[in-house]
Amino acid sequence: MARKNPNIVITGTPGVGKTTHAEQLARATGFQHLSVNQIVKDEGFHEGKDEETGSWIVDEDKLLDHLETLPLHTTGGYILDWHACDLFPERWIDLVIVLRCDSTTLYDRLTARGYKGKKLEENMDSEIMQVLLDEAREGYKEDIVVELRSDSAEDVEGNLERIEQWVENWRKDREG
Numbered sequence: 001m002a003r004k005n006p007n008i009v010i011t012g013t014p015g016v017g018k019t020t021h022a023e024q025l026a027r028a029t030g031f032q033h034l035s036v037n038q039i040v041k042d043e044g045f046h047e048g049k050d051e052e053t054g055s056w057i058v059d060e061d062k063l064l065d066h067l068e069t070l071p072l073h074t075t076g077g078y079i080l081d082w083h084a085c086d087l088f089p090e091r092w093i094d095l096v097i098v099l100r101c102d103s104t105t106l107y108d109r110l111t112a113r114g115y116k117g118k119k120l121e122e123n124m125d126s127e128i129m130q131v132l133l134d135e136a137r138e139g140y141k142e143d144i145v146v147e148l149r150s151d152s153a154e155d156v157e158g159n160l161e162r163i164e165q166w167v168e169n170w171r172k173d174r175e176g
């Protein structure tokens, strides 16, 4: 069945602005915001926390089984917000936004959130080495992966305008 609305992944290193973008985009489009980390926590799709980094050890099979029960691939209109993207089957996804952030800015955001030691270091390295961008490029067709900056509030505003325009075009293309 053809989807009426597109599904959009918003990914990037923790702190780049995924939640900020996903919440505002959900409000503007009426799409459903899926905070995957929240689902993992709420539904217990994990095997506890990694002792060193404090990150959830995700049970990907359970998570994927749960996502498959949602009308994601039939009706569409979901915004998937997660610091990984290689789990979502390509056939579900129409657009992958990879948010990027300046290192100094990200450092401030992560320390404000209480990240320190190995967790802070690993996430800073991940952003500098563009790990999520590479993951997105490896997992999806080149033309659906879009890298956007998220340093300032103006960036958020501009990005949202761009994504909303993209959604409108996506719909128009399918009407014709």
Ligand code: DAT
Binding pocket: 012, 013, 014, 015, 016, 017, 018, 019, 020, 021, 109, 149, 150, 151, 152, 153, 154, 155, 156
């Ligand atoms: P994520 O969901 O990627 O972990 P977030 O949306 O929770 O990130 O943002 C982390 C913090 O940084 C939060 O206090 C909001 C702020 N922030 C995010 N993107 C921003 C931007 N482009 N300009 C200014 N502040 C931003």
